[in-house]
Amino acid sequence: MPTDELPDALHVTTDEQLRAVSNLTRHRIMAVLRFEPATITQIAERVGLAKGSSSYHVRLLERAGLVKVVRTRKVRGVTERYYAMAARSVVLPDPGEGGPDVLMRHAVADLEASPVGAERHVGMAHLRLTEAQFAELGARLQALAEEYRELSDPSLPDASLVFALFHPGAGARDEEGAK
Template structure:
């Protein structure tokens, strides 16, 4: 589902595709969804080296996905705060046989998430008529819209990973 709006960054170049193809850069974008952060703050939040954080942020900046939004002088050091250039990133539809990049990153996030009571994972199978498919698909999109409305930036992050599809029958 693609939503056209002025607050979206539409991935169009190979450089942008390579930038979002990295799971580390995906995680950096997750951090920046919550607000601007410095290279050091990003590294600390993700538990990665500052040099690695710097490299990946520079790749995202070169691709136009993040930008410096504030600069502060702290002691003798200038800190740059980076933010996403849009609230959402729109990927082109993958061609036949190409990976669903965001879904692969989301699955990696699910696998990395600590086990706790705030994690629900399920896989259900059903056989649906075209009409039932459409009705359920509408309900899934309504649920995603409801989650978006409930979002409170002061609260801990929560992700909804959905893949509703017709599998290739064997």
């Protein structure tokens, strides 16, 4: 199934789905499947897992409805399955006040696992914005990410873009003021 036939978004709503996406290995498997279908063997190679582990994690993602089989073929009497994401993007629920943000935990883990010496751009800016500016900046960041997602070529190396625009809690502002 070409990616243009996929639904735009799959909203994570069940505990099973949340458990599935909360695991870093499954997050990395979904990243492999983001642009093109892959077999268990291909997934295992790209993520650095044993085929059995890869199969286990893919089954959990499939059971949760996050990935699906998009084609099969016979190879020496064995049916080879190609898996792909069930939607173009996965929308996670708001973690709630004080709750861990799964996406950010995975992004930090991926950043820490990136090759030493590889080019990367990481920064943080503390801003003071009106609500209108805050909303505009959020929309511009989303649009920029979508623009580059459309330019993505599966033959090129992966690159991850993570951004978070938020109002820090009172504790974070108190620490900032104490400096």
